[in-house]
Amino acid sequence: xxxxxxxxxxxxxxxxxxxxxxxxxxxxxxxxxxxxxxxxxxxxxxxxxxxxxxxxxxxxxxxxxxxxxxxxxxxxxxxxxxxxxxxxxxxxxxxxxxxxxxxxxxxxxxxxxxxxxx
Amino acid sequence: xxxxxxxxxxxxxxxxxxxxxxxxxxxxxxxxxxxxxxxxxxxxxxxxxxxxxxxxxxxxxxxxxxxxxxxxxxxxxxxxxxxxxxxxxxxxxxxxxxxxxxxxxxxxxxxxxxxxxxxxxxxxxxxxxxxxxxxxxxxxxxxxxxxxxxxxxxxxxxxxxxxxxxxxxxxxxxxxxxxxxxxxxxxxxxxxxxxxxxxxxxxxxxxxxxxxxxxxxxxxxxxxxxxxxxxxxxxxxxxxxxxxxxxxxxxxxxxxxxxxxxxxxxxxxxxxxxxxxxxxxxxxxxxxxxxxxxxxxxxxxxxxxxxxxxxxxxxxxxxxxxxxxxxxxxxxxxxxxxxxxxxxxxxxxxxxxxxxxxxxxxxxxxxxxxxxxxxxxxxxxxxxxxxxxxxxxxxxxxxxxxxxxxxxxxxxxxxxxxxxxxxxxxxxxxxxxxxxxxxxxxxxxxxxxxxxxxxxxxxxxxxxxxxxxxxxxxxxxxx
Numbered sequence: 001x002x003x004x005x006x007x008x009x010x011x012x013x014x015x016x017x018x019x020x021x022x023x024x025x026x027x028x029x030x031x032x033x034x035x036x037x038x039x040x041x042x043x044x045x046x047x048x049x050x051x052x053x054x055x056x057x058x059x060x061x062x063x064x065x066x067x068x069x070x071x072x073x074x075x076x077x078x079x080x081x082x083x084x085x086x087x088x089x090x091x092x093x094x095x096x097x098x099x100x101x102x103x104x105x106x107x108x109x110x111x112x113x114x115x116x117x118x
Numbered sequence: 119x120x121x122x123x124x125x126x127x128x129x130x131x132x133x134x135x136x137x138x139x140x141x142x143x144x145x146x147x148x149x150x151x152x153x154x155x156x157x158x159x160x161x162x163x164x165x166x167x168x169x170x171x172x173x174x175x176x177x178x179x180x181x182x183x184x185x186x187x188x189x190x191x192x193x194x195x196x197x198x199x200x201x202x203x204x205x206x207x208x209x210x211x212x213x214x215x216x217x218x219x220x221x222x223x224x225x226x227x228x229x230x231x232x233x234x235x236x237x238x239x240x241x242x243x244x245x246x247x248x249x250x251x252x253x254x255x256x257x258x259x260x261x262x263x264x265x266x267x268x269x270x271x272x273x274x275x276x277x278x279x280x281x282x283x284x285x286x287x288x289x290x291x292x293x294x295x296x297x298x299x300x301x302x303x304x305x306x307x308x309x310x311x312x313x314x315x316x317x318x319x320x321x322x323x324x325x326x327x328x329x330x331x332x333x334x335x336x337x338x339x340x341x342x343x344x345x346x347x348x349x350x351x352x353x354x355x356x357x358x359x360x361x362x363x364x365x366x367x368x369x370x371x372x373x374x375x376x377x378x379x380x381x382x383x384x385x386x387x388x389x390x391x392x393x394x395x396x397x398x399x400x401x402x403x404x405x406x407x408x409x410x411x412x413x414x415x416x417x418x419x420x421x422x423x424x425x426x427x428x429x430x431x432x433x434x435x436x437x438x439x440x441x442x443x444x445x446x447x448x449x450x451x452x453x454x455x456x457x458x459x460x461x462x463x464x465x466x467x468x469x470x471x472x473x474x475x476x477x478x479x480x481x482x483x484x485x486x487x488x489x490x491x492x493x494x495x496x497x498x499x500x501x502x503x504x505x506x507x508x509x510x511x512x513x514x515x516x517x518x519x520x521x522x523x524x525x526x527x528x529x530x531x532x533x534x535x536x537x538x539x540x541x542x543x544x545x546x547x548x549x550x551x552x553x554x555x556x557x558x559x560x561x562x563x564x565x566x567x568x569x570x571x572x573x574x575x576x577x578x579x580x581x582x583x584x585x586x587x588x589x590x591x592x593x594x595x596x597x
Contacts, residue, residue: 004597014532014550014587024590052597063592072585076592 002056005080007038009063011047018047019071026051027062035062058082121447122521122539122562125484127462129521132474139164141176142508145183146478149485149513151520155191158184162197166204175216175230177201181238182231182503188515195242202235202245209275212254217271219280224271225258227292228505233299240303251303255311258296262314267322268293285336286327287345288505291352294319295502298352298359316360320353324366331376333369335401342386342402346377347415350423351502351512358500358579374423378416379434383443387416396446397454397468408468410456410476410483411506417446417486418512422498424491425531426582432491439490440538447487447538456480485519485526494533494548499578516553516574524558529574532587537565551586 009024022043027035041049053061058081067073134152137144137160144161147153158180165177181198184190206215208225217226239249257274264277268290271280281289297315301308326337333349334340350370357364377387383394390399390406398412399405420435427435439446451457455468457480463472464480489496501512518527534547540562548554553572556565576584
């Protein structure tokens, strides 16, 4: 089943200070070999840039900052894993519970019949 | 014996009370914390007093080195004014008469710090009619145009020159260096000097001196020759001044890797034939002489280029400095022939004798060999005021090695750097780019204090622009 993901890249300098106004490029890959551009976004005041991507399988993601005259380039990767769906099996109902329910039903029927005779 | 012990023993052999009026000793002594501004003042005054063109030439070089070391004073300026006013020029032109060949006066493109004097004359407002960089570069260009390439000796008063082999560095790179220094003297008016260096001289080098994976000695000799590191400095400076872009820059990187790194200590610049020397060899196949100044140049370049090289080449530099073969400093003192381990002294060349000048320079080389870059490295500003950076290596005011205080000063690109002066390596992670002073414990096996003493000046020339490191994180969440 397809799921839409939010990719959040956070860019800081080496001291952890957020860097705003920087362009981040986002890529996806299914094999970590061929990367396809999802799109680019600009970091906000918190140093964060976002894109969304819809996938139906395990997907690898990469964000890249190309660097500029003031700051070095950097990149980061992440992975979204889709687990294989397990068959939906109803939990087993204990035999004693089935018997109990049957006994109760029989009891109710018996009481109803007795009252009808009275 | 640890590296710090070798440095200490070598330093103890030098007679610091006598400068020998040597730019080599005074400059390296300044890097080693032995000399300050008053020594440079005395030396300029002394050389002015000789009243000769060689005296004024050395006075100019002392002034250049004082500025490189960040030393200044009014006395320095007043003595320099005398140098500027009395330096002889070639005829009525604006180019110094700084050398003699076959009894004729020439301007030697080795420069001896004199091209920097155009900037000083402008700053001091002294003899600016003579030290006119705008006319100088055009007068020099007229002679180079006749030659069709860089030259060693040129005379601007009669447009003659002497070509001693059209070599990669001595003629061509040095002529490029002249042009880019004259550009730096007056960037607003001398853009033509930079363009000439880039479009004519650099183009000539790439059309005539490139051999598959390295630059050769001259157009007819593909050999690896010992000026390779200084050539790389000139090329990097040209690129930096050209806005950090330059045609065939990839070749310069390839040359550095082929020359020094691709085969570790078996790379051609460290070997004569198949013999490893762990120091720069004069010519890989034609001359086994080892050279100290060129080895300093090599390690200056490798430290400077480290941050722009690929991970494999970075690992190669780490392996040279402190790898399986042993630390570079130990291999140097045991195998290069440049160090007399009985006298604890260096010699300039493997076939020469030991002396104070070389020993001071050797200690500066050992200082560089104690620094092993990791994800942090040195931010080396690249300077080249003189042939082979003679009389002073390229290390500016950001570098200091004070043995007695167990303190070093280095310019750093943020990240981790390892130091191997003691018996055990010690690492430190520098949080930001800058100039740092690091103090070591008595055995130099640990660091007792680190302080940032300033920022690196981004307007100096580097192998790549000085940028702040960044960190990027990525999270993925379902919407």
